[in-house]
Structures are given as structure tokens and as C-alpha cells.
Amino acid sequence: MDNTAHAFKLVIVVGSVREGRFGPTVASWVADRADAHGAFEVEVVDLADFDLPLALPAVPPKMAGDAYPFPDSLAPLTEALSGADAFILVTPEYNHSYPASLKAAIDWHFTQWAAKPVGFVSYGGAAGGRHAVLHLENVLTELHAVTVRDGLSFPNYFFTWEDGLPRDPEAEGYAKAMLEQLAWWAGALRAARAAAPYPG
Numbered sequence: 001m002d003n004t005a006h007a008f009k010l011v012i013v014v015g016s017v018r019e020g021r022f023g024p025t026v027a028s029w030v031a032d033r034a035d036a037h038g039a040f041e042v043e044v045v046d047l048a049d050f051d052l053p054l055a056l057p058a059v060p061p062k063m064a065g066d067a068y069p070f071p072d073s074l075a076p077l078t079e080a081l082s083g084a085d086a087f088i089l090v091t092p093e094y095n096h097s098y099p100a101s102l103k104a105a106i107d108w109h110f111t112q113w114a115a116k117p118v119g120f121v122s123y124g125g126a127a128g129g130r131h132a133v134l135h136l137e138n139v140l141t142e143l144h145a146v147t148v149r150d151g152l153s154f155p156n157y158f159f160t161w162e163d164g165l166p167r168d169p170e171a172e173g174y175a176k177a178m179l180e181q182l183a184w185w186a187g188a189l190r191a192a193r194a195a196a197p198y199p200g
């Protein structure tokens with residue numbers, strides 16, 4: 001399979017919206033790695049830029065299809081997710097899970113995630129956001145997304161990042177492994193989606 005002629009659209013989602021959050025720093029570093037990788041056209045989507053209603057419509061997006069009443073406030077987010085070939089979710093850990101903002105963004109969408117690969121970059125205290133990622137893997141599977149095995153986890157980021165960069169010299173290699181897997185799946189799944197509608 002030759003995917004070299006076509007860049008994959010990679011959407012990097014900043015999952016936290018908290019005042020004073022660290023998420024944009026992590027997302028910016030990941031976006032630089034993805035740009036440098038060469039296979040991707042990268043877009044960073046910051047959930048803090050959207051009004052994310054918690055009250056969902058009566059009919060879930062899975063059932064409503066094209067009739068799903070997306071609020072106008074979400075239109076740019078929905079458009080970005082719809083056009084993506086791959087995702088990276090950048091998430092902190094809140095009470096051993098991921099933030100409500102990220103759950104709201106996920107739940108407002110359905111087909112936008114299906115048959116597309118998702119990588120995770122997490123950060124937090126001692127566990128580095130691993131509880132958040134375990135929960136996200138579970139949720140994204142329900143949405144027919146394909147979670148890639150390799151990701152990045154930054155424990156105690158307040159000690160292990162300096163001037164917007166992780167101090168761990170291995171981080172570059174971990175990022176490359178995740179991006180390689182995302183590119184492979186993005187190509188395989190884009191071709192598969194084009195060949196036949198996903199039966200989910």
C-alpha cells in the first residue's frame with residue numbers, strides 16, 4: 001500500500017479546558033513531532049474554543065444519522081473530526097479518568113470516530129494519565145475507533161517538562177512509534193472506508 005502521495009489529516013485534540021491547564025503545552029509538542037514526521041497534515045483542536053453542551057439531544061447520534069441536531073457552537077469541531085483520518089487525544093488525568101470536556105466532545109459525535117485510528121498522549125501525577133487512557137480506550141472501542149498500542153504518558157509532568165519540552169530523551173522515539181502506527185492505520189482504514197461503507 002503506497003500512501004506517500006497523500007498526507008493524512010491528523011486532528012490533535014486538547015482534552016482539558018481548565019484555567020491554567022498544561023494541555024496546550026503537550027499538544028504543541030506533539031503537533032511539532034507530527035509535522036516533522038511527514039505523513040500528516042496536522043490540526044490542533046482545542047476544546048476550550050467551543051461551547052460544549054452537556055445536554056444531548058433525545059436521539060443518540062448513532063440512531064439519528066444526518067438528522068442529528070448539532071448545535072452551531074460545535075460546527076467547527078464536528079467539521080474537523082469528520083475530516084480526520086487519524087486522531088491524537090491529549091488528556092490529563094482527573095480523578096483516575098479523563099476530563100468531562102473530552103467526554104462531552106466524544107459523546108456529541110459517532111460516525112466521526114468510526115473506523116479511524118486514535119493515539120493517546122497523557123500526563124498527570126504519578127500514573128501519568130494512564131487511568132485516563134485506559135478509560136478512553138474502552139470508550140473509543142464502543143465508537144468503532146481503532147486505538148493504537150503505542151502512546152506517550154508523562155508522569156509528574158511538573159518535574160519532567162522544562163520550557164515546553166519533555167526532559168525524557170526517549171520521548172521522541174515514543175512519539176515516532178505512535179505516529180508510525182497512526183500513519184499505517186490511517187492509510188489502511190482510509191482505503192477500507194473508500195472501498196466499502198463501514199458496517200457499524
Ligand SMILES: Cc1cc2nc3c(=O)[nH]c(=O)nc-3n(C[C@H](O)[C@H](O)[C@H](O)COP(=O)(O)O)c2cc1C
Nearest residue numbers: 016018021022023092093094095096124125126127
Ligand atoms: C479535578 C482534578 C482531579 C485530578 N485527579 C488526578 C488524578 O486522579 N491523578 C493524577 O495523576 N492527577 C490528577 N490531577 C492532577 C492533574 O493531572 C494535573 O492538574 C494536570 O495538570 C491537569 O491537566 P490540565 O492542566 O491540562 O488541566 C487532578 C487534577 C484535577 C483538577
